[in-house]
Amino acid sequence: KAGVTQTPRYLIKTRGQQVTLSCSPISGHRSVSWYQQTPGQGLQFLFEYFSETQRNKGNFPGRFSGRQFSNSRSEMNVSTLELGDSALYLCASSLEGASETDTQYFGPGTRLTVL
């Protein structure tokens, strides 16, 4: 079974632009979570989607948004990019995301650099 895939792997943008990142979960997984990873803050939870609905949300500004499609694929969007948005963005999928034994599997991440 293929793992979680994320595209693109690397992205360079300038301040003020917007960006869309894509995540394809493991086949059969319906829960998709997004995380931001930076050297200073570590791994921080952005949001989680299940059945095309945002079910959980972290403490990020409204410039960060996401959506999930009927095939469970998910996208996240960051508008009006700031230098501090430079990070590794990780996507994780799980079957239902509603059980502690429902392990999250992470993708390789998208490295976003904002200039």
Place this chain on the structure above:
Amino acid sequence: GESVGLHLPTLSVQEGDNSIINCAYSNSASDYFIWYKQESGKGPQFIIDIRSNMDKRQGQRVTVLLNKTVKHLSLQIAATQPGDSAVYFCAENLTPSGTYKYIFGTGTRLKVLA
């Protein structure tokens, strides 16, 4: 590969020795914990988990210890191998009922010396 942290605490261990990686968690109400391993260029990989009603759980070459009194987790790796070199994160679950949202520790870099 990807750099997950430039200023992470680093643990250097001789190959074949045992490693102990520590983590302090933040919420006394957290009832589920996971250790992840992240190698360069890859996303975090699940290693082992433990529920708050347990003090210890063993896997293959790994053991997790939980001390709820001081909100402390540790990961013990037996007979450390070069392939164990990575960044290790603990994660706590902050929503004991319903859906799960994880808070991750800052991570520890494990370097295995040949």
